[in-house]
Amino acid sequence: MTISPRLSTKDAIIEAAFDLLSRDSGASLGDIANAAGVGRATLHRHFASRDDLIKTLAMLAMEEMDQAADAACEEASSYSDALRRMLAVLIPLGDRHGFLATEPLENDPDMVAAYKRQMNETREMIEAAKKEGTFDRAVPTSWIAQSYDHLLYAGWESVKAGEVTKAQAVDLAWRTLTKGLGEANQ
Amino acid sequence: MTISPRLSTKDAIIEAAFDLLSRDSGASLGDIANAAGVGRATLHRHFASRDDLIKTLAMLAMEEMDQAADAACEEASSYSDALRRMLAVLIPLGDRHGFLATEPLENDPDMVAAYKRQMNETREMIEAAKKEGTFDRAVPTSWIAQSYDHLLYAGWESVKAGEVTKAQAVDLAWRTLTKGLGEANQ
DNA sequence: TTGTCATGCGACACATATGTCTCATATGAG
């Protein structure tokens, strides 16, 4: 009797799904099972439906982002620094998690809850960064959070397009957030 | 003989498609035909396939954005002002065109060409705005363009979420771009 | 060896969307 029911197979499916779906968000379960080197029936033994698989991937993506963010936070010297470091670790995850942006996850209550929780953590860090003087108190936290998310996305796209390196993307996104694109006068 | 082959029917389908797909990007052709008040066969008489319809919508969206942008440009006093005004007219179009972001259009050469053309126009305006002193010459134009697009998207989402009004979204996105979120010192 | 378990394979049923076709109808032009 195997201690845990062969995690490797399930993991192989998950990895193949992340890999395939990032390149073709319309890939079928057959494609995914094939890429994972398992039968389609085996995939169904681990994931009841396509939605189940997608949801698992989305939850995993949340966890992975949380872990990366937590690791970045531990090394940080301030909340502002933490936000900057998070940018650096989250941008590369776009290759892996980006396809989830085109999935209809807003209907799943669990996903909505998980997303809100993560969003709240970001908001708290932004509030803290405001107190550190990094952000203007007069700017709504919700807008800073939106900008943070979308500039993170912009950074990933820029790297993907080969316009900048990852490090440059982080610097540019962070500069845009904190200092702005305009000349630094006045 | 009708002068032009009953544009109203085709337009009704297009309008219904914009409306339905923005709320449910997975709506079927039957749903769309139904919403348009026409038979599914009639839809096929105007659009050979689903891809054909989507592509038509995407092309129309491009035109609509172009027209709105051009109108905004005519009233503008400078390239910088034009970019700001474009923000104001493009953010509301998100409700209508947003669903196209989840469609796989990157495979269609026509769409890629149209997108590149539009992107180039934006780039040229940004270059001009650089000369006006609005943007730092040291920042890559590609990054400014990316930020512009994504902050535009962020503005739309903020409005959609009810966090800000359209006018506020424009102001915030523009401030983020030109001045930055940080306090305006140094 | 024996038994269990995960798996691969293939068959099957099912659902849905899609594209095509035919026929009857209504509208409007001539």
Next chain:
DNA sequence: CTCATATGAGACATATGTGTCGCATGACAA
């Protein structure tokens, strides 16, 4: 009135993905 055109309704074939099931196989533990 007559004809052409656009349309609605519905049938039809097809493709594709999806989910389930049964059975044989191979690995591994007892």
